[in-house]
Amino acid sequence: MESVVLVVDIRSTADSPGDDDMLEHAIRAAQTFAHEKLVHKPTHEVGLVVFGSATANNDRMGGDGSKYDHVYGFGGP
Amino acid sequence: MAPETGPIRPPAHPPTRSLARSVIHPLEVVGMETLRCTSELGSSSPSSATVTGRSSSGWLSGGMRVALDMIGSSKKKTGKKKVVVVSTFEGLSPRDVEDFKRIVDGLQSGAPVLVKFVHYDARPTTAGGGEVEEHWLWRAVAPYRESANIKVVRTPSQLRTCFQIKETKEAHVIYSGTLQLADKLEVMVKIVPKTKKEPFMALGNTSNNAFDDSNEYVPSSTYGTYGTSPSFGASPSSGTPSNSAASGDWYRQDDIEQKHPVPVGARIKAYKFGNVLLPMSGPVAELAKLSPDRGIRLVGFMDRAELSPELFMGASKVLFGDKASSASVAALCSLAAAMVKKQQVALLRVVLRAGSSVKLTVAFPVAENPAYFILKEVPFMQDVASINCAPLPEPEAETVLRAREFVQANMLDAAVPDLDATGNPTLHRAVNYFTRRFLMSDGGGVGGEYDGEDDEGVIPAEGELFVECFGEAIVDVDS
Numbered sequence: 001m002e003s004v005v006l007v008v009d010i011r012s013t014a015d016s017p018g019d020d021d022m023l024e025h026a027i028r029a030a031q032t033f034a035h036e037k038l039v040h041k042p043t044h045e046v047g048l049v050v051f052g053s054a055t056a057n058n059d060r061m062g063g064d065g066s067k068y069d070h071v072y073g074f075g076g077p
Numbered sequence: 078m079a080p081e082t083g084p085i086r087p088p089a090h091p092p093t094r095s096l097a098r099s100v101i102h103p104l105e106v107v108g109m110e111t112l113r114c115t116s117e118l119g120s121s122s123p124s125s126a127t128v129t130g131r132s133s134s135g136w137l138s139g140g141m142r143v144a145l146d147m148i149g150s151s152k153k154k155t156g157k158k159k160v161v162v163v164s165t166f167e168g169l170s171p172r173d174v175e176d177f178k179r180i181v182d183g184l185q186s187g188a189p190v191l192v193k194f195v196h197y198d199a200r201p202t203t204a205g206g207g208e209v210e211e212h213w214l215w216r217a218v219a220p221y222r223e224s225a226n227i228k229v230v231r232t233p234s235q236l237r238t239c240f241q242i243k244e245t246k247e248a249h250v251i252y253s254g255t256l257q258l259a260d261k262l263e264v265m266v267k268i269v270p271k272t273k274k275e276p277f278m279a280l281g282n283t284s285n286n287a288f289d290d291s292n293e294y295v296p297s298s299t300y301g302t303y304g305t306s307p308s309f310g311a312s313p314s315s316g317t318p319s320n321s322a323a324s325g326d327w328y329r330q331d332d333i334e335q336k337h338p339v340p341v342g343a344r345i346k347a348y349k350f351g352n353v354l355l356p357m358s359g360p361v362a363e364l365a366k367l368s369p370d371r372g373i374r375l376v377g378f379m380d381r382a383e384l385s386p387e388l389f390m391g392a393s394k395v396l397f398g399d400k401a402s403s404a405s406v407a408a409l410c411s412l413a414a415a416m417v418k419k420q421q422v423a424l425l426r427v428v429l430r431a432g433s434s435v436k437l438t439v440a441f442p443v444a445e446n447p448a449y450f451i452l453k454e455v456p457f458m459q460d461v462a463s464i465n466c467a468p469l470p471e472p473e474a475e476t477v478l479r480a481r482e483f484v485q486a487n488m489l490d491a492a493v494p495d496l497d498a499t500g501n502p503t504l505h506r507a508v509n510y511f512t513r514r515f516l517m518s519d520g521g522g523v524g525g526e527y528d529g530e531d532d533e534g535v536i537p538a539e540g541e542l543f544v545e546c547f548g549e550a551i552v553d554v555d556s
Contacts (some may be wrong), residue, residue, distance in 0.1 A: 001158030003104050006240075009137070011167040017322040025233040026163050026197070031115040035508040038107040045104035046111055047147045051140035065217030 005047040006030055104151050112512050137169055138176035141192075145180075148190050159490075161240070163195040166214045176215050184224040192225040194218060195239045199231065252429045253399065256409075257374040264408045265399035266373070268429070271451065272393045275504055371431040376424040383423060384439060388461075390454045396440060397449040406447055413448035423450070 008026050030048060037044050104110070120361035144160040150157065169177070184192060196214055218225050230236045300429055325340035346362065347354040357365065373396075398406035416423065423440040440450040472480075 001153060002150055002159065003151045003153055003156060004159045004161060005147045005165075006106065007140045007144045007160060007162040007164075009140075025236040027115070028237050029163065029239055031512075032237065032505065032508070034107050034111050034115045036240075036511055038112065039508065043106060045151060045153065046107050047104045047144070048111075048114060049140050049143045049147070051136040 003045040007049045102269050113441050137173050141180050158190045161193045165197050193225045196229045198229050264405035265402040268396050271395045354364050369428045370434045371428050374426045378421045381422050388455045394452040412449040413442035413444050416442040417444040
C-alpha cells in the first residue's frame with residue numbers, strides 16, 4: 001500500500017526561460033502515473049496538487065486570455 | 078499565506094481552513110475522478126479546480142503544505158506515504174523560497190512521510206560542457222536525506238518517466254545463495270532482475286460461459302487465453318487429437334465432427350518424436366530431464382572484446398554480494414575491480430532453482446561502491462542460428478566517407494541516450510486510449526476514436542535530420 005501526493009508546478013513557461021516543455025511533460029508524467037497506478041497498483045492512493053499560473057495564450061491550459069492561479073487537489077469526500 | 082515555522086507534521090485533524098487547505102479532500106485510490114482530473118489538466122481548465130489564492134508568493138510552499146496535509150489526513154495507517162514535488166524551482170519569490178526552506182527544515186528524520194523533489198533542471202550547461210552550478214534546492218535539501226531526496230531530470234523524456242510504478246530497485250530477489258568461484262571458495266550473492274519487458278494488456282478470448290441461460294451477455298471477470306494445457310488423446314499412435322479452444326474439449330484427430338471429446342482421465346502427455354507420439358508422463362517423463370542442483374559456478378574469464386552483443390539473450394539481471402556476509406561483498410568488489418582493470422568478463426553456469434535448466438551467463442563487472450555484476454544469458458552452441466548471405470562487394474572509399482558523415486551528423490546528444498528514462502510510446506498510447514474509453518463510457522456510451530498525439534516527440538526530430546543527411550549522401554554518391 002502506498003499513498004502518494006503529486007505536487008505539480010504548472011507555472012507559465014514565460015516565468016522560467018528554458019523550460020518550455022516543462023508544463024506539457026509534467027502533466028503527461030502525472031497522467032501516466034495515474035494510469036499506471038490504476039492498472040498495476042489499484043489499491044494505492046493518489047492525490048494531486050497543482051500550483052502556479054498557466055498563461056493565457058497557452059493552448060494546453062485553455063487559452064482563454066486570462067490567468068488563473070490555483071492550488072487545488074482532488075479526492076473523494 | 079503567512080509562513081509557518083517549526084516542524085511540519087501530518088495533522089491529526091481534518092484539513093484546516095487556511096488559504097491553501099480549505100478545498101482539500103482525503104486521498105483516494107485511482108479511479109474515474111483521478112483519471113478525469115489528470116486528463117483535463119492538459120486540455121482545459123480543470124473542472125474540479127478551486128481557486129484558493131491570488132498571491133504568487135505562496136505557490137511552492139503552499140502546494141507543499143497542502144500536500145503534507147493531504148497525506149497526513151490519509152486514513153491509511155500502514156504503507157508508504159510520499160509527497161512528490163515536480164517543478165523547475167525557478168522564478169519563485171524570495172518569500173516563497175524562505176517559506177519552502179522552513180518546511181524542509183521541519184521535515185524530521187524518521188517521519189512517516191517521504192518527500193521527493195523532481196527538479197526539472199533545463200539550465201544550459203556551462204561553457205565547455207562542465208557541471209551545472211549547484212542549485213539552491215540541492216543545498217536546501219542536502220541535510221535531510223533521510224526524509225527528502227531529489228531526482229534531477231534534464232530532458233522532457235526524463236521528466237515524463239520520472240514516476241516509476243515498478244521500481245527495479247525494489248525488485249524481488251530471484252536467487253539468494255552461493256557463487257562458487259573455486260572448489261573451496263564460495264561467496265554469498267543475490268540476484269534481482271534489472272529489466273523486464275512491460276506486459277501489455279490483451280483481449281481475452283470469449284468463452285461460451287460468458288452467456289447465461291437466457292443468452293444475455295455476461296461480462297467475464299477474467300481475461301486471458303482460454304483453454305487447457307496441451308495434452309494428447311489416449312491413443313497417440315492413431316493420430317494427434319485436436320483442441321477446441323472455445324469449449325476446452327479435446328478430440329481425436331480422426332474425429333472430424335468432434336462428437337466424442339476425450340475425457341480428461343483418458344489423456345496423457347506425449348512428446349512428438351519424429352513422426353510418432355511418444356507417451357510419457359509422471360516419473361518417466363522426469364527421467365528425460367537433467368535435474369541439476371541449484372547454484373552458480375564460475376566457469377572462467379574471457380576478454381570483454383571477444384563477446385559479441387548479438388549473443389545476449391533475455392532480460393538483464395543484477396548479481397551483488399549478500400550484505401549479510403561482509404567477506405562476500407569484499408570478495409566480489411575485489412573481483413569486479415580486477416576484472417574492470419583487465420577488461421574481462423566472467424562466464425557463469427547458473428541454475429536458479431533446483432531442477433531448472435542450466436543457463437550459460439556472462440557477468441559484466443560494474444565497479445561502483447559496492448560493486449555488482451550485470452548478468453546476460455548467452456546461448457549454447459545449439460541455440461545459435463547460422464546465417465548464409467551472399468558476399469557483397471567491398472564498399473568504395475567515397476561511400477564509407479559519406480556513411481561516416483551520416484553517422485556523425487546523427488549522433489545523439491549526450492543527454493538523450495538515457496535508456497532508463499525512455500518511455501514506451503506504444504504503452505502510453507494504449508493506456509491513454511483505454512482511459513479515454515473508460516471516461517467516455519461513464520458519459521453515456523463507449524466509443525469514439527483516439528485523437529491523442531503519439532508520444533514520439535524526440536525521435537521525429539532526429540528522423541528529419543536522418544532523412545536529410547541520407548538523401549544528400551545518396552545524391553553525392555550517385556553523382
